[in-house]
Amino acid sequence: MRDDAAMTEELFREDASLHECTARVVAIDELGVRLDRTVFYPQGGGQAGDAGVLQLADGREVAVSDTRKGALPGEIVHVLAPGADAGAVQVGSTVTARIDVARRRAHMRFHTATHLLCALVPHPVDGCSITERYARLDFHMNEPLDKQALTDGIARLVAQAHRVSHRWISEAELDANPQLVRSMSVMPPRGQGRIRVLEIEGVDLQPCGGTHVTNTSEVGAVVVTKVEKKSAMTRRVVLGFAEPAAG
Numbered sequence: 001m002r003d004d005a006a007m008t009e010e011l012f013r014e015d016a017s018l019h020e021c022t023a024r025v026v027a028i029d030e031l032g033v034r035l036d037r038t039v040f041y042p043q044g045g046g047q048a049g050d051a052g053v054l055q056l057a058d059g060r061e062v063a064v065s066d067t068r069k070g071a072l073p074g075e076i077v078h079v080l081a082p083g084a085d086a087g088a089v090q091v092g093s094t095v096t097a098r099i100d101v102a103r104r105r106a107h108m109r110f111h112t113a114t115h116l117l118c119a120l121v122p123h124p125v126d127g128c129s130i131t132e133r134y135a136r137l138d139f140h141m142n143e144p145l146d147k148q149a150l151t152d153g154i155a156r157l158v159a160q161a162h163r164v165s166h167r168w169i170s171e172a173e174l175d176a177n178p179q180l181v182r183s184m185s186v187m188p189p190r191g192q193g194r195i196r197v198l199e200i201e202g203v204d205l206q207p208c209g210g211t212h213v214t215n216t217s218e219v220g221a222v223v224v225t226k227v228e229k230k231s232a233m234t235r236r237v238v239l240g241f242a243e244p245a246a247g
């Protein structure tokens, strides 16, 4: 059953550079606030959910600590921070939904860097986690990986300033190109008739619903901080920012 009334318009899928939007409050419950549209990315595909605020018409701000997918397909839940005044948010009212830009920017840079890593390590991915402070990618392989060579490889692809863009393809097109699926753990969502594909020109092409920068140059100084053997057939690569954290 598809309940279109529950679906949240996902503005971040077409334009990851949007920091805010106005939206109507559709529902509020103990899980959080649902809006008719949002710029908040819900945790998924390894990428952490957005945080930020919902600004009410009177200027008050209600803090959002996380964003999750709801129980129904296409439903996005803005999780209010502990202590946030949920009672101030009224169903039917208009709010300005504004993300924590520094946090999202870190997600976008790391997420794009994980695609660069995929291009450097030609093995299937069987796990992925992207946060504000680090990203990690698990590859299904038993060969050793060289930390410095991977850091140098990422730096080269960043310096080459490749264009990053997305487009939508049909499920039939995906079925005809199974090599597009790099990840063993995260299969592209089915049943919506179309699949979002992320392309880093000349470098990487794979289904992905996450948020990315628009050019690899924006990834900046990302380094491999650790390479671990997680199991006989899993090598984990951890990424970090090379520059000191702001503030």
Ligand SMILES: [Zn+2]
Pocket: 111, 112, 115, 198, 208, 209, 210, 211, 212
């Ligand atoms: Zn991606």
